[in-house]
Amino acid sequence: MSLNERHFGGRLRWTSIAFADMAHLWGSCTFTSGAIRIAMRAAVLPEWVLNYLLVHELAHLEHSDHGPAFRELENRYPLSERARGYLMALDHTATDAMA
Numbered sequence: 001m002s003l004n005e006r007h008f009g010g011r012l013r014w015t016s017i018a019f020a021d022m023a024h025l026w027g028s029c030t031f032t033s034g035a036i037r038i039a040m041r042a043a044v045l046p047e048w049v050l051n052y053l054l055v056h057e058l059a060h061l062e063h064s065d066h067g068p069a070f071r072e073l074e075n076r077y078p079l080s081e082r083a084r085g086y087l088m089a090l091d092h093t094a095t096d097a098m099a
């Protein structure tokens with residue numbers, strides 16, 4: 001079962017998901033085109049953290065900001081809070097590494 005089916009009822013629609021060379025971000029999502037990019041350096045992260053990055057960017061397909069509606073969607077992935085802590089610990093010098 002995919003993340004989309006398990007946590008979003010299969011309702012998310014994207015056009016492309018690709019790894020990209022990103023120095024300062026773990027991921028980004030172009031709200032208008034539906035294109036998701038995940039940082040190349042994220043490929044070595046544990047799968048559950050990588051899945052969180054995907055969930056975060058997928059949630060941006062419905063909400064471009066980080067408001068309460070966005071968080072509600074993102075938190076459907078049960079490990080979101082732990083993954084945020086994991087990334088925070090890795091990126092302890094960055095203030096906000098998620099776009």
Ligand SMILES: [Zn+2]
Nearest residue numbers: 056060098099
């Ligand atoms: Zn974001």
